[in-house]
Amino acid sequence: MTDQADQTIKVLRAGLDEFAALVNGFTEEDLARVSGASEWDVSQVLSHLGSGAEISLAALDRALSGEGTPQMDFIRGVWARWDGMSRAERAAEVVGVNEALVSRFEGLDEAARRDLRVELWFPVPAPDVAGFAGMRLSEFAYHTWDVKVAFDPAATLSPEATELMADGIASLIGFAGKADRLGGREAAVEVRTTAPERSFGLEIRDAVRIADVPGAPDAVLAAPAEWWLRLVSGRHAPEHTPDGVRLTGDALTLDDLRAVFPGF
Structure with a gap:
């Protein structure tokens, strides 16, 4: 599954680079727009993407160190911190925490990409790196669309993400x-x-x-x-x-x- 892991990580990187260019140009008015997730404004989608990246990075790091899954107290604390941020703070932090996660994926050697299993904080079998990166790609692709569609009603999922996600639906x-x-x-x-x-x-x-x-x-x-x-x-x-x-x-x-x- 290393080829699948490699390709998924590359698509995550391309998606993050596009996302960063988009977010870095946002104004306060942009962040207050209703997103594709109708109950959230754009900044709340950024909050979700930021907290998700932080929790995913913790899970990956704990898998690498053999410490097991992140505990719910930690996860709730991450959610609370992002919920408590201002719109501008969410925009300022979301790219950095996603960069940390994608960089950690990119730094995994071939053995880890093949053999590592990432224990999750909900009751499912621990996925390998390809599966875990695929879960993150799905979340990232859908919520990036939620952001993009606030500015372009004809926005689509990226072709690269669609190609990888199509057979896992x-x-x-x-x-x-x-x-x-x-x-x-x-x-x-x-x-x-x-x-x-x-x-x-x-x-x-x-x-x-x-x-x-x-x-x-x-x-x-x-x-x-x-x-x-x-x-x-x-x-x-x-x-x-x-x-x-x-x-x-x-x-x-x-x-x-x-x-x-x-x-x-």
Whole structure:
């Protein structure tokens, strides 16, 4: 998995460089704008990205030293510190703490990238470096979009992040999808994405899950992969949906799919 780790770390670096250039130009008015996460202003997204980077760095450092996962007292303290910052303070600190995390990833040798396991502060198996960096990339990519879309309604996830995230979305579907939002209806959807090109099934029954392409789908969704990823994460409002998104078939509408994936 070292190749996957290497590529993910490179994409994290490219994303951070773009993010830093964006944040460094923000004014107080920019920081107060409503973000793509509608309950947060831009500075609150920066707070989330800052605290997440600080906690992730602690987890990585503790894995390297064999100390285990960060404790909740530490994590709550990090959240409280970022919550208590002014907007300007969040903007001033967010790039530096993300730089520290990405630099630590970049400094891992081949053995660590292959063998290290990072114990997390919630009950899941400890991921390897590729998996842990992938989790951070997903969080960073989505929340960078939350920032960018405050200034550009047509903002998209980066192509490099989309390429890496596209094949890992299945593990999120069961958590993100809410089958009961269809009011008892069921559907088998064929999903076709571009950039990268993928074809697979989406079952909405007792739960929501990725499946094989259905032989007789109730609907066919054709969309850029980056919008598919945003759909699953709840970043799918009509004003942020590109013209290339098409849903055919009478069983579902795009608004039905938006309801199934309300965000988190």
